Structures are given as structure tokens and as C-alpha cells.
Amino acid sequence: MNKMTLAQLRDHIAALESPGRRPAVLPFGVAEIDGFLPWGGLPLGALHEVALPTGDAPDGPTLGLVAMLLGRLARQQERPVLWVSRRLDLYAPGLAAFGLPADRLLMVQPGRAAEGLMALEDAVRCPGLAAVAGDIWELDATAGRRLHLAARDSGVTALVMTHGTGAGRAMTRWRVAAAPSVAPAHPAARLGVGAWRWSLTLVHCRNRGRDENGVAARWLVEWQDETHRLGLVAVPGDRSAVPGSRYRAAG
Amino acid sequence: MPGGTRRLAAVNRAALDAGLRPGETVADAQARLPALCLATAEPAAEQALLEHLAEACLCYSPMAAAGDETNLWIDISGCAHLLGGEIPLLRDLVRRLTRYGFTVRVAVADSAGAAWAWARFGDPAHPCLPAGEGRRALLELPVAALRLDPAIGDGLRHLGLKTVAALEALPRAALASRFGDVVGARLDQLWGRVDEPLSPCRPADQPRTYRRFAEPIGRADDVAAAARQMLAALCQDLERRQQGVRRLELAAFRVDATCRRLTVGTGRPTRDSLHLFRLLAEPLGTLDAGFGIEMLGLAAQAVAPLAAEQMSWSLGRNGGEAGAEEGGLALAVLCDSLGNRLGFERLTRFVLRQSHLPERAVRRLALGQGDGGTDGGADGAVAGGVAGRRPVRLFERPEAVEAVAPLPDAPPLLFRWRHQIHRVTRAEGPERLSGEWWRRDERDRDYYCVEDDAGARFWLYREGAYDGQAIPRWFLHGIFP
Numbered sequence: 254m255n256k257m258t259l260a261q262l263r264d265h266i267a268a269l270e271s272p273g274r275r276p277a278v279l280p281f282g283v284a285e286i287d288g289f290l291p292w293g294g295l296p297l298g299a300l301h302e303v304a305l306p307t308g309d310a311p312d313g314p315t316l317g318l319v320a321m322l323l324g325r326l327a328r329q330q331e332r333p334v335l336w337v338s339r340r341l342d343l344y345a346p347g348l349a350a351f352g353l354p355a356d357r358l359l360m361v362q363p364g365r366a367a368e369g370l371m372a373l374e375d376a377v378r379c380p381g382l383a384a385v386a387g388d389i390w391e392l393d394a395t396a397g398r399r400l401h402l403a404a405r406d407s408g409v410t411a412l413v414m415t416h417g418t419g420a421g422r423a424m425t426r427w428r429v430a431a432a433p434s435v436a437p438a439h440p441a442a443r444l445g446v447g448a449w450r451w452s453l454t455l456v457h458c459r460n461r462g463r464d465e466n467g468v469a470a471r472w473l474v475e476w477q478d479e480t481h482r483l484g485l486v487a488v489p490g491d492r493s494a495v496p497g498s499r500y501r502a503a504g
Numbered sequence: 505m506p507g508g509t510r511r512l513a514a515v516n517r518a519a520l521d522a523g524l525r526p527g528e529t530v531a532d533a534q535a536r537l538p539a540l541c542l543a544t545a546e547p548a549a550e551q552a553l554l555e556h557l558a559e560a561c562l563c564y565s566p567m568a569a570a571g572d573e574t575n576l577w578i579d580i581s582g583c584a585h586l587l588g589g590e591i592p593l594l595r596d597l598v599r600r601l602t603r604y605g606f607t608v609r610v611a612v613a614d615s616a617g618a619a620w621a622w623a624r625f626g627d628p629a630h631p632c633l634p635a636g637e638g639r640r641a642l643l644e645l646p647v648a649a650l651r652l653d654p655a656i657g658d659g660l661r662h663l664g665l666k667t668v669a670a671l672e673a674l675p676r677a678a679l680a681s682r683f684g685d686v687v688g689a690r691l692d693q694l695w696g697r698v699d700e701p702l703s704p705c706r707p708a709d710q711p712r713t714y715r716r717f718a719e720p721i722g723r724a725d726d727v728a729a730a731a732r733q734m735l736a737a738l739c740q741d742l743e744r745r746q747q748g749v750r751r752l753e754l755a756a757f758r759v760d761a762t763c764r765r766l767t768v769g770t771g772r773p774t775r776d777s778l779h780l781f782r783l784l785a786e787p788l789g790t791l792d793a794g795f796g797i798e799m800l801g802l803a804a805q806a807v808a809p810l811a812a813e814q815m816s817w818s819l820g821r822n823g824g825e826a827g828a829e830e831g832g833l834a835l836a837v838l839c840d841s842l843g844n845r846l847g848f849e850r851l852t853r854f855v856l857r858q859s860h861l862p863e864r865a866v867r868r869l870a871l872g873q874g875d876g877g878t879d880g881g882a883d884g885a886v887a888g889g890v891a892g893r894r895p896v897r898l899f900e901r902p903e904a905v906e907a908v909a910p911l912p913d914a915p916p917l918l919f920r921w922r923h924q925i926h927r928v929t930r931a932e933g934p935e936r937l938s939g940e941w942w943r944r945d946e947r948d949r950d951y952y953c954v955e956d957d958a959g960a961r962f963w964l965y966r967e968g969a970y971d972g973q974a975i976p977r978w979f980l981h982g983i984f985p
């Protein structure tokens with residue numbers, strides 16, 4: 254604990270001394286996650302990957318996580334962010350609920366996959382952006398290395414959503430899956446949908462090994478709308494799924 | 505050919521010497537000269553070539569136009585001194601056009617009509633009619649120099665009027681009563697009493713600059729260096745006019761009388777020559793110089809006002825606070841570069857609007873359109889809280905699902921979407937959203953946020969209410985995170 258506080262103090266003083274310099278880390282705000290990552294948060298100026306779900310699994314949580322990270326980066330560095338994607342169905346008010354306002358988001362819609370990768374590389378080299386997110390089907394090792402080096406030089410964080418198994422060059426690789434929520438606190442909404450819950454898996458992290466499941470770590474997190482923060486729910490143990498209760502008509 | 509007979513439209517010098525004239529039938533001509541080479545006349549292609557030549561002559565004056573048939577008009581008032589005088593200008597023009605392979609006759613005079621007449625019927629050794637003193641020379645020209653219809657020309661010849669002097673001596677009323685007003689009008693045009701306006705092939709007030717090379721260049725480095733110098737000159741001109749360029753065109757005139765054009769656009773008006781050169785550098789690499797480029801022309805086709813103070817953010821390079829300004833400049837450069845490569849309509853941003861219907865609450869705008877932020881502060885009311893939660897993905901067309909729901913307005917118990925059954929464990933709603941009151945044909949929608957047993961969350965709506973007869977339909981409109 255003391256070591257982490259010292260490091261945070263050092264960063265804070267360094268930021269005070271040279272105001273133009275970008276901070277090096279984006280903390281998640283969850284102590285377990287920040288403590289597990291060797292940098293104390295998500296390192297900036299690097300390539301990170303988020304795995305897109307395969308098959309029919311819903312991709313809402315993935316987009317939510319990316320929107321949350323982009324929103325925090327945009328607010329931390331007060332610069333716009335760019336999203337390179339061929340999908341047309343991103344909904345701005347939903348993204349705004351994660352802290353990514355519409356006036357900080359630029360969208361680029363490439364016509365072909367190769368154009369998308371090229372646009373992503375160019376955007377990562379632009380120091381006027383806080384972060385860049387991209388939908389890339391497969392990121393091969395060469396492209397991943399180029400992106401990582403470009404991000405390191407310019408200080409722009411690159412978040413790439415891929416279907417593949419990962420280029421191995423990313424600092425961290427995440428996977429998000431939906432998890433059943435619990436009822437909100439209000440007693441009358443006993444069966445309503447609670448806060449968004451995700452099963453957040455850190456598949457691969459540099460300088461950290463993997464556990465017996467082949468992933469580095471896994472957490473169950475919850476997004477709180479009012480405070481715009483992530484909260485840790487519990488480390489999922491080995492228990493069977495609780496059957497959800499049925500809706501009954503009143504009376 | 506009118507009447508179905510084939511006639512000669514034009515002949516070259518060798519054919520003229522052999523006695524052929526335009527207008528003869530092909531059969532007669534071939535009977536006289538069996539070794540005649542024929543080519544089909546293409547008036548459209550000829551006119552296009554004439555337009556191209558007119559554009560190549562824009563380096564002499566901004567008012568250059570292609571006339572009909574084989575005429576090229578250039579208004580050189582005030583421009584001749586730039587090339588050392590009228591005679592050197594004419595010499596240069598003739599040399600260039602003959603190098604292309606054309607036979608040229610030129611003349612300079614006070615009025616368009618006089619220039620036309622002197623070019624065709626005047627003395628080739630003295631193509632420049634001195635200003636104000638050409639009257640005596642013009643009076644001796646034949647009547648054909650007045651651009652009259654052949655019928656009127658024949659009529660004048662039958663009456664014995666063969667020169668312009670003879671026509672000038674007659675009273676104007678007599679000519680008008682016999683031949684109409686056209687003879688008098690042509691005479692006025694000849695003497696310059698009536699204006700004959702020119703419509704130039706390119707707008708005359710577009711900022712443009714030309715660079716001609718003593719020897720044709722072909723190497724990409726040379727072309728790039730010349731383009732950079734021309735950009736600097738153009739940007740200085742734009743600064744004087746307080747304008748910025750939105751669309752720039754570089755035209756390369758090659759020695760084989762063809763032209764290659766490159767166009768680049770910017771999202772915002774700019775006159776930063778470095779930025780524009782970077783945008784041009786990419787298409788310049790693909791420019792095919794052929795046998796050589798003899799002239800480069802740079803034109804700002806679309807300009808917009810750009811005041812001086814808006815440029816200050818690109819000039820500041822001092823200290824730490826320039827970080828934000830440099831970032832803004834880098835972002836503008838990135839947007840322009842991506843826009844030129846992918847198309848400016850592919851760079852978009854979202855603008856929130858005041859509408860209850862979710863698909864109308866957001867609009868995608870291309871970056872260059874519509875400056876100004878959200879529309880009337882709609883973002884505060886929509887995201888979370890008051891209006892209810894919104895999904896991160898909204899389908900463009902809501903997908904029909906089959907849902908089982910207790911009546912009248914309870915959330916569904918299960919629904920089938922894309923051949924998969926989802927059992928609902930939790931649900932929120934209904935949230936009734938209706939369109940604007942002036943769109944009467946749309947029905948109200950009751951939206952529900954439902955979660956299935958795997959934790960996936962969906963935004964469903966039921967269209968219309970159950971009113972005892974029809975079963976309302978259910979749709980899936982979005983995916984929650």
C-alpha cells in the first residue's frame with residue numbers, strides 16, 4: 254500500500270512541475286484492479302486490446318468499456334478522441350452516459366479494412382488526440398508493433414477491438430462479458446434492471462503471468478450511473494448460477 | 505453532313521496547295537487526288553481541345569476563352585507588359601502553339617471584331633494593329649472580315665460593296681432596311697463602339713498562379729519544388745484578400761497538349777502553405793509527367809473568408825501553452841488528410857437534437873458541416889436520469905421480434921430474436937416515447953429495458969397499445985452495455 258501511494262505522489266508532483274506533460278496512467282478507480290496492474294492503472298501512450306465476443310454473444314459490454322475508457326481519457330487530457338469503425342449503430346446518448354460527450358468524439362468510417370488500419374495508424378500519430386479506438390478484425394504482429402511504437406512516440410493511447418487472438422504486442426488485453434445484475438435499491442423496483450454488471454477479464458498483461466484459467470485476472474464490476482464510477486462487486490467463486498425470479502403480475 | 509453527302513470540313517496546307525477547298529464533296533476531292541487521307545470530323549472533341557488550349561493560355565491573361573470553330577480569344581489589356589510587350593507575347597504564344605502542332609494566325613487589336621478580321625485578312629508580318637491607328641488598315645479589308653452570313657455576304661457582293669470602306673460610306677438606315685441590323689452591329693463591333701464581352705473559360709477572379717518552364721520537366725522532385733513555390737505565392741495572394749482556400753487544383757500541362765489535374769480539399773479554409781503542400785504531396789507522387797510538363801497551374805477553386813486573427817493559433821510555437829495549439833493544428837491536419845483519402849463524408853460527429861424518438865435524437869454530421877455544438881441543450885435531458893437509460897447501440901432499423909407478454913402493458917416474459925430465445929429475468933419500463941405531434945401516422949412506442957438470464961440487456965419496444973383487436977408488434981431497437 255505504501256509503495257503505491259509513494260508512486261502516485263511522485264506522479265502528482267511531476268505533473269505539477271511540468272504542466273504540459275501528459276500523465277502516464279489512467280487509474281480505473283477500483284483498488285483491486287489498480288493494485289493488480291503493475292503501473293497502477295491503464296498505461297497511456299500504448300496499445301491495448303479489447304476482445305470482441307465471437308458468435309452471438311452480445312457486444313454491448315465491450316462498447317461500454319471502451320466508451321468509459323475513452324471518456325475518462327478525453328476528460329483527463331481535455332482533448333478529443335477518435336473512433337475508427339465501420340459500424341453505423343453507435344448511439345451517442347448511450348456513450349454520453351459513460352462520460353464520453355458527443356462534442357469530444359470524432360468518428361471515422363473507412364470503406365475497407367485496410368483503410369481502417371491506415372486511418373488508425375495516422376490517428377495514433379496525431380498528438381492532438383487523447384486516445385483512438387478502432388474496430389479491427391485481425392491485428393497481425395507487424396501492425397500491432399507499428400501501432401505500439403507510434404502510440405509510445407506520440408503519447409496517444411490506442412484501444413483496438415479485435416476478433417483475433419491478440420498480437421502479443423499489447424500492454425494489456427481485456428475481455429468483457431455481460432453478467433446478470435441485481436435489483437436496484439428501491440424496493441418498488443424489485444425486479445427492475447440494476448446497474449450494469451460486467452465480468453471483466455484481464456486476459457493478458459505484460460509483466461504479469463497467467464493463472465490456472467489461462468487469464469491474468471478476472472473481476473466482477475458494476476457501473477454506477479450517478480457517480481460515473483466502476484465498483485467491484487465480488488470475485489466470482491465457484492457457484493452455480495442463481496435462477497432469476499419470474500415476473501408476477503401484481504396482485 | 506447535311507443532305508447526306510460527305511463534305512470536306514477542313515484541309516491542311518498541302519491540300520490547299522493542291523487546290524482543295526473546304527465545302528467540296530469528298531467524291532470530287534478524291535477524284536482529283538486519289539491519295540487523299542480522310543479523317544472523320546469530331547466537333548465535340550475539337551471544342552474540348554479548344555477549351556484546353558484556352559486554359560493553357562490562361563498564363564497570359566485571366567480572360568481567355570474558346571470561341572466557336574477555331575477561334576481563341578484572349579483579352580490582354582494590361583497584361584502585355586508582364587511578358588515584355590505585345591510582340592514578345594505573340595511570339596511566345598505562336599511558338600507554343602506551333603510546338604503543339606497547330607498552324608496559328610494571331611492578331612492584336614483594340615476590339616474583338618478588329619482582331620478577328622486582322623487575324624484572317626490582315627498582314628501576317630504586322631499582327632499588332634497600333635492602338636487607335638488601325639482604322640486605315642481595317643478600311644481596306646474585304647467584307648468577309650465582318651463575320652457576316654454567307655447569304656448577306658453574297659448580297660453585298662452583288663451590289664458591288666466589296667470592302668469595309670464602301671460599307672462605311674453608306675448611310676446606316678439604308679443598310680438596315682436592306683439587310684437588317686446585323687451589318688450595322690458588326691461594323692460597330694469592328695470599330696469598338698459596341699462591347700463584345702468575353703466569357704472566360706475559368707472564373708477570372710479565382711486566385712491562380714502559373715509557372716512555365718524553359719525546358720519540360722519530368723522528375724517528381726522538380727514538380728514538387730515548383731508546386732511548393734507556387735503555393736507560397738498563392739498563399740500570399742490569399743492573405744492579401746483575407747481568404748482561405750477550401751479546394752485547390754493543380755493542373756499540369758504536358759508537352760503533348762494534354763492536361764493532368766489534381767484536386768485536394770480541406771475541411772476548413774486555410775492558407776497554410778506547408779499544410780497544403782503536405783496534402784498535395786500524396787497525389788503528386790502519382791502524377792504522370794508523360795514526355796514532360798511545360799507549365800504548372802495552381803488555382804484556388806473554392807475560397808472562403810479567413811480573417812487574420814484565426815491564423816494566430818498556427819503561428820504560436822512558444823513554450824508549453826502552445827501544446828494545445830499544436831494539438832489543434834495536428835488534429836486539423838489529420839482530419840484533412842483522412843478526408844482527402846477516404847472522403848470528407850466519412851468523418852462525422854454526433855449532434856444531439858431535441859426529439860423524443862431515439863432515432864431522431866441524434867444526427868451524424870460530416871465534420872465540415874454546421875459548426876456549433878448541440879442543438880438547444882438537448883444533451884442534459886436525454887442521457888440518463890430524467891429520460892431513462894439509453895443503449896450504446898441503436899439499430900438503424902428496429903428488428904422485429906416475437907415476444908410473449910402479459911396484457912396490457914407488462915414487459916415481455918420471453919422473446920425470440922434471430923432464432924434465439926431469450927428468457928427475461930429482469931425488466932424496466934414502460935417508457936412511452938412518441939414522435940412529434942405533427943407526424944400523425946406514427947404510433948406511440950412503449951420501451952422496455954430487459955435483461956435475460958445470461959445478463960445480456962436489450963431495449964425492446966411495443967408499437968402501439970393493445971386496444972382489443974389487433975395484437976401489437978414488438979421490436980428490438982438497441983443493445984445496452
